[in-house]
Amino acid sequence: MLRSFFSAFLMYSRIPMPKCEWKEENRRYSLGFFPLVGAVIGTLIILWRLLCDFIEAGQFIFSVGAVFLPALVTGGIHIDGFCDVTDARASFADQKKRLEILSDPHIGSFAVMWICLYFLIQTALFSKVVSFRESSFIACGYVFSRAISGLSAILFKAAKNNGTLQSFVKPSHKKITICMELFFIAVSAITMIILYPLHGIACIVASGIVLLYCKRIAYKEFGGYTGDICGWFLQLCEIVFLAVFVCIKLITEAIK
Numbered sequence: 001m002l003r004s005f006f007s008a009f010l011m012y013s014r015i016p017m018p019k020c021e022w023k024e025e026n027r028r029y030s031l032g033f034f035p036l037v038g039a040v041i042g043t044l045i046i047l048w049r050l051l052c053d054f055i056e057a058g059q060f061i062f063s064v065g066a067v068f069l070p071a072l073v074t075g076g077i078h079i080d081g082f083c084d085v086t087d088a089r090a091s092f093a094d095q096k097k098r099l100e101i102l103s104d105p106h107i108g109s110f111a112v113m114w115i116c117l118y119f120l121i122q123t124a125l126f127s128k129v130v131s132f133r134e135s136s137f138i139a140c141g142y143v144f145s146r147a148i149s150g151l152s153a154i155l156f157k158a159a160k161n162n163g164t165l166q167s168f169v170k171p172s173h174k175k176i177t178i179c180m181e182l183f184f185i186a187v188s189a190i191t192m193i194i195l196y197p198l199h200g201i202a203c204i205v206a207s208g209i210v211l212l213y214c215k216r217i218a219y220k221e222f223g224g225y226t227g228d229i230c231g232w233f234l235q236l237c238e239i240v241f242l243a244v245f246v247c248i249k250l251i252t253e254a255i256k
Helices: 002-012 030-055 059-074 077-091 095-103 109-126 132-155 164-169 174-195 197-222 227-255
Strands: none
Touching (some): 002 030, 030 059, 030 132, 059 077, 077 095, 077 109, 077 227, 109 227, 132 227, 164 227
16 A cells, blocks of 8 residues: 555655656555645645745746746646647547557647747636635645546456556556545545535536537547546546636625
């Protein structure tokens, strides 16, 4: 269990961890620990909110920091997946060519344009997250999205039998890993609903819709799931989650 925990953080974050041998038994439960990377991100965003309030840094500085922190923790691994899938889909090539684009370490103009727009939108949305309670709600989303992502990696059809994602999926103890993911989904979902019932339910439903959309695209255009598609889903899920929360907040404030 401990080696699986280290393997998860070594792969999906840049947080220093004791090195462990790259073998299957050390990755048996790694996907189950994946949501804890989101817990670290969420905790840092909450602490950043408290610091910005304490020093009166202003909402813009908080927004920029909140966008920067996930990339700092993860090293941009999921952003890379978002960019690769964006380029592959923009190519309008056949399935084989799209999978080749996913494996290409370079990014194209479409990926650059969309990731810039992504960060601009995310910064604007974070400018409306103004309290400790609201930041705590958003923090739960980083755990929730990773738990869904890990669950989808286990349950959905793979586009290919090799790759980084499969190096974690194949050796995983599926029943225990699924139980771990469901536990994190339940805890984060319940916490969100306690904090903001309407917002929580809406964000959970929206995340489910994003998951079904990404599954449809993955199966139709790529023949199944890959690590890059999981990263693409994660980025979409997080920004939709944030957008839904902010939209409901603005609507309820306007009604009042």
